[in-house]
Amino acid sequence: MRVVLYIRVSTDDQARDGFSIEAQKRKLVAYCDSQDWTVVDFYIDEGFSAKDLNRPAMKRMLEDMEQDKFDMVLVYKLDRLTRSTADCDKLLKLFEAHKVMFQSSTESFETRTATGRLFIRLIADIAQWERENIGERVRLGMEQKVIEGKKPGGKYPYGYTSDGKVIPEEAEVLRKIRSMYVKDNMSLKKIAVQLVQEGILRRNYNWTQSTVGLTLENIFYAGIIHFGSKMANGKYPQRRREERVDMLEAVGTHEAIWTLEEYREHMSLIRQRSNGGHTRKLEYWFTGILRCGKCGSSMYGRLTNKRTTKSGQVRTPYYWCGRRKDNDSCRMPMFRQVHVEHLLFEHIEKITIDENMTEQKMKKVKAERQNKEKEIQKIKRQLDDTRERMKKWQYMFVNDLLSVDELKERINEEKIKEATFQKEIDTLKVNDEESEHIKSQLREMKDLWPLLNDEEKIEICRIVFKKLTLHTDLENPKGVKNKFFDSSITVEYH
Incomplete structure (x- = not known):
């Protein structure tokens, strides 16, 4: 049984006996040892509330669940996972969909039966009621501060010291x-x-x-x-x-x-x-995924002023760097949308052009794939060795042969190795799959593109691409009018 431990402490929980990270970890590892379960990972959210699922470790755990990395999620108490009934219901459905079991080490319920799921929801209802009660008391306290003319919370803005004096x-x-x-x-x-x-x-x-x-x-x-x-x-x-x-x-x-x-x-x-309002966003096909190659900032869409042509008045969509937009601190030129489109489809053409391979090239590709598969198997063996060592450190900790600090240090070392090996495997697999799945997507996109409207183009770009980065040596802020200047694009896929 591959078990992962989810541990959460809010700021208030840090001082409570039994709720610290180390206390939860120690009790959960001991519980797993008593059940002869293998702990394969720890997901720890320190200083986060359970009011929603917007937590780094929670997000990572759900992503890993999609990749079938574990069979069970174990928590110290249900309220460590969530205090929201809606979120509890959502998580239970996700666990069920991915055939992942869920268990609390201090509460007895069974997620595989209707009665067990009802019991969990009742506990979640109580936890949500407690959270909302706390929220109401906090709000009343803040409102009273405002009535007294005091700042209800948070940092003082620029211009004031931390105790509210003018600088x-x-x-x-x-x-x-x-x-x-x-x-x-x-x-x-x-x-x-x-x-x-x-x-x-x-x-x-x-x-x-x-x-x-x-x-x-x-x-x-x-x-x-x-x-x-x-x-x-x-x-x-x-x-x-x-x-x-x-x-x-x-x-x-x-x-x-x-x-x-x-x-x-x-x-x-x-x-x-500001009466002019904002421009429609639908003109900008690459917003959200386009990045500046000079500073790494997002690039934003903008329309030129209206100009008269034979077909009437038109406005040209183009993109400019966010840092340049805010304070002119980047020298990336503006790119017309048709220029970005041209660069992207040049890239797609290069990726998909090798459909008609020669027999010699096909043999070479086959040999490369066989070598990659051997490399993957070798790295997988190293990954298995790393996980076995992690189990060994946990056993030594439970039997008082290692301190908490020593366990943390050794587990961290093994986790770094594990992440490195896993990344190498993923990279080899992705590189191999690119010639199949990604190329298929790109060919389909190339055929569909002329038939799509703005909204559909935005959608297909976000499905296929994770990030598009523009590069150029040019530093002319306005680019080159009505021309495709020397530039390139790098592409990251989902």
Whole structure:
């Protein structure tokens, strides 16, 4: 039985007896030893709440489950896994779909029967009720702080010390930003660029278009404390200026940097200048997967101004680097969308062109595959040896022949070796499969592409490609008008 241990502690749990990472690990390893189960991995989320599944180790565990790396998930208590009834139900269905058993070392239930699953859901309901009760008490405490004019939680923004005192030099920068926006009529981006050029940092980071905008929108600088950030539909807003409900506001006890009238004045200007709205996203086929080869940032879609042609007024979609967009700190030129499309299909042509192999080349490919298979088998034996050593260290720990620190050190060493071997196997397999599965996808994509609309092109790109990276030696910010300049593309597949 290949068992994995899922261990979670929130910040509050750290001090509770029996809930520390080491305590859970020790008890779970001993439990597995008593059942003669093999522990193949540990998934540890330190400092994370159980309110949702957005946790690094949880995500890794679910990904590994997809690859059939274990047969059972063992936890100390159900609330270590989740405190949400909906998430509990979701996890049980996922475990069942992948034929993975689930067990708690301190609670008795059986996931393979209807009664057992009902019992788990009842426990999850109680855990969710406890979490919601805690949340309500925390919210009441925060609301009381706001009523008293105190900050309800979190760090103080730029311009203030950790105890809420104004930092004169930073306050002067904030007044300068407002003056550049209101009096000098500068855009958010131009303000960010000027601050970067003058060497003015925002807590050791460069100012960007978005941080300048969010700073101007922050009512805390006008002496107002607010709490509550949900919109009318109950969801959290993506932007601060969106309509919210149940917002509690009060005059704060902290020193304001702008007056409330000044804040209202520049917020009115922000609304006026943003009336143009955002461009449709459907024009941009490669958004979300396109990267800058100079700095690694995402590349974003944008439309040119309207120009008149024989077929009427048109706007050309193109892409520019996120760092350049924010503060001009990258020299990557802009790429027209048709240029990116041209580079991508050049790459696809090279990958798929070898359909008609010569007999000699086919023999060579066959020999290479046989060598790869031998290499895979060799690495698999090394991987098995590594896992056997891990079992040995766990046995020595349970029998007090190793301390917790020694076990952790040796397991970490073996995990590094295991990850290295597994990566080598995966790489060899992927390289071998690329000539079959990926090529088949690319040929299909090449045939379908002219028939697809914008939305379908976006979808097929995200299904096939993990990342597309553009490269060029050119540093002309505007690229080359209406021409395909010297450049290349590298492709990562899912």
